[in-house]
Amino acid sequence: MRSKQVKVLGLTVLILLSVGAYAATTYQTYSGGSTLQTDSGLSVTLQDDSQVESGNPFDSSDAVTLRGIQFEAAGDAEITLTDNSTAWTNVSNIGAGQNEITVRPAHKPVVRVEDGIQSVSITDDISVSNDGRTEIIVDASSSGNLTVDTDGQGAVAVDAQDGSSIDEGTVQPDGTVRFDIPAGTHRIDLQSAPSTLFVFKESQPSELISGNAELRIRFFTEGSEKVIEKTVTDGTADLSEIPSDQRFVVTVKSDNTDYAYRRIVVDSLSEQQDVYLLNTANTTSVDVEFKLTDYTGAYPGSETTLYIEKPITKDYDNDGAAETRYRTILGDNFGSTGQFPATLAQQERYRLRLVNGPNQRVLGSYTAARSEVERITIQDIDLERQVIAAATTTTNTTTVNGQRQLTIRYLDNGTSTSRISVTVHERNNPNATVYADTVTNSPVQNYSVYQIPIENDTSYAVNWEIHRDGERRTRTQLIGGSGFDLQIPLDSEWLGTFGFMLIAFFAALAGRQTHHIIGVTVVAMAGILMWLQAVTIAPPLWWIAALIAAGGYLAQKQRGGY
Incomplete structure (x- = not known):
């Protein structure tokens, strides 16, 4: 009995304590x-x-x-x-x-x-x-x-x-x-801040170089230039004294006989921890001197950096999946002479990119065929433009030796753009991508890409994603595939709407005496817009409409109604 009373008392106390705690x-x-x-x-x-x-x-x-x-x-x-x-x-x-x-x-x-x-x-x-x-x-x-x-x-x-x-x-x-x-x-x-530079072979980009190589690292700290020398051991060099967000230039010492002399600009260890050296003992190389001529004033040699990049495919993340990324192979300022010497692997394809502060131009691909002087000429071009909230996207096509080439450009007259992404693909096949790039060097003001090869009779869509003033905006520009280098400066939705409105306009002209003629005209107009790829109509449906229009026209003609 006492045990039961104790249990009841304990339960009562517990309830009271709980109520007290809640209160x-x-x-x-x-x-x-x-x-x-x-x-x-x-x-x-x-x-x-x-x-x-x-x-x-x-x-x-x-x-x-x-x-x-x-x-x-x-x-x-x-x-x-x-x-x-x-x-x-x-x-x-x-x-x-x-x-x-x-x-x-x-x-x-x-x-x-x-x-x-x-x-x-x-x-x-x-x-x-x-x-x-x-x-x-x-x-x-x-x-x-x-x-x-x-x-x-x-x-x-x-x-x-x-x-x-x-x-x-x-x-x-x-x-x-x-x-x-x-x-x-x-x-x-x-x-964590990276502090190791990995040095690979350009010819075998997944393999670190063997033996030792002497590197000279040049960077700016506290307003003055500092130069340090590092010995690469088993393909790595310790750069712990360089801040991971610091831009620096790596040069291979000229007295090293195994690897070609190169100047390699690295924007920061956080963005690129790998550089690639060319072993001239087992790789055929060519010496190219790039000379810059700028008519725009936006790319003076003393302030402009040339990036020579190469698409390198390998497993960057050690996850078992290979991926392709553009990596800087060589690069540095042109200097007051406007010249930059480069030793490149023969018949290898590279990409050239110019950067001067917020201005950036991707000059397209370059194949190192022979030792030569390669002139880079920058001049303004007149392009079709679309406005994205005080910034413009532009496209232009040219034909060189029978090959159609596309030029795209983004221009922000202010400093409000933090990131842009651009993709060029076949209009009706988003998976058929011919060019894709993302730029995050905030602010992005002038981004240009030249000589993107495209098929002569295929239409393309240029998709832009713009991060500006904290907002994400998109824009699509269409490149016609009619063979006349037709550029259509309208968003795809507006273009389709305009095409169908044009068809409806001609259809509205039909009257009792002219309906058979207007029917043929509407079908013909729809066919032209399909050919220009301004509207999308299934070809079987167009042929059915054409047969109906032709039949109506012939029937009216037999009745003598025109």
């Missing part, structure tokens, strides 16, 4: 749009109706805690708490132009934001590892600073979509890492 934690509801302001001037707004623990939410004169997140700022600033789930914490409408805002989620790393950053989303699993995951999403109207707690581990902010480096962070005394984030929307993966 001790009470909540009050804030409606969406409610704003709490600290004495320092930090305003925190709740986007949605929220239950907040009762009591004083202000931890100090400059900090307030809402829904498990502490917000802190030393002066005037504003921020909106959009959501705080287990997986993600989202804040928006950030105004940190005057004072930095610290965001401390209960179970996620601390972040600090200032200047042009407008919104931040933080995942619950941020780690400095090369896993390609999106860990932080940042939207910035202009450049701003993002600081993340990484427990003192250095990191590089990498674009999780294309793998390009956004910024190598600076480790702060408190163990956080500070990043400079450019304008735009960025899906960020924090990765």
Whole structure:
């Protein structure tokens, strides 16, 4: 009996304690749009109706805690708490132009934001590892600073979509890492900073060079040029003293007899950790001197870099699947003479690309057939244009020795474009791609590609994806396949609409006395538009319509009705 009483008493106490605990934690509801302001001037707004623990939410004169997140700022600033789930914490409408805002989620790393950053989303699993995951999403109207707690581990902010480096962070005394984030929307993966340069054979791009080679590395630090020498051992060189987001130039010392002398520009170790040397002992090579002549003023030799790139197919990620990427084989500034010497493998195809700040031109393919002087001439061309919010996309076709060639160009007169992607494919077969490229060297202002070979009697679609002012926009331009190098400066949807409107217009002209003539005219017009590939009509249906129109015409003629 006593045992039963003890059990009842214990259960009663447990219930009372539970009720007491529930009563001790009470909540009050804030409606969406409610704003709490600290004495320092930090305003925190709740986007949605929220239950907040009762009591004083202000931890100090400059900090307030809402829904498990502490917000802190030393002066005037504003921020909106959009959501705080287990997986993600989202804040928006950030105004940190005057004072930095610290965001401390209960179970996620601390972040600090200032200047042009407008919104931040933080995942619950941020780690400095090369896993390609999106860990932080940042939207910035202009450049701003993002600081993340990484427990003192250095990191590089990498674009999780294309793998390009956004910024190598600076480790702060408190163990956080500070990043400079450019304008735009960025899906960020924090990765460890690479420090090893891998040196491969150009003729066998999956094999590291054997033996030793002497490299000279030239880069700029703190406003002055610095040169270091490195010995490549078993195909690798340690470049830990060079920041991973630092542009540098590698040269093979001229007294090395196994490999051709080369100057190789590398934009950063974060973007390219591999270089390729040419062994002249077992590979036939040619010496080409590229000479630059610029009539536009946009590519002066002393400021313009020539990238000689090669499509290299191999397993880059060690996942068992080979893929093709353009890798820089040689490159550097032309210099005041406008000349760049290059030793290339004979009969190998390369791609030439010019870059001067935001201006970029892809000059097309070049096959190194013999030792020669190759002249690169830059001049303005008149192209059909389409406007994408104060920027233009242009296309043009020419025929050289019976081969049709396509030129495409993107021009932004401002500095608002952070990324462009372009794909050229057969109009009715998106899988038949003849050219594809993505450029992320923000800002992108002038991007041009020349001499893309296309079939004479095939129509093509040029698809643009433009990331400008934080927005993603698309545009399609059509290249006709009539054999007359017809360029149609209309989006595919507008072109199809215009074609059918033209057919409808002719059909509307039909009257009692002219319907048989108009019927033939409409079918003929539809056939011409099909031939120009402005509209898509199944050929069997067109032939049926043609037979009906011809039959009506002949019947009317026999009746003498015209």
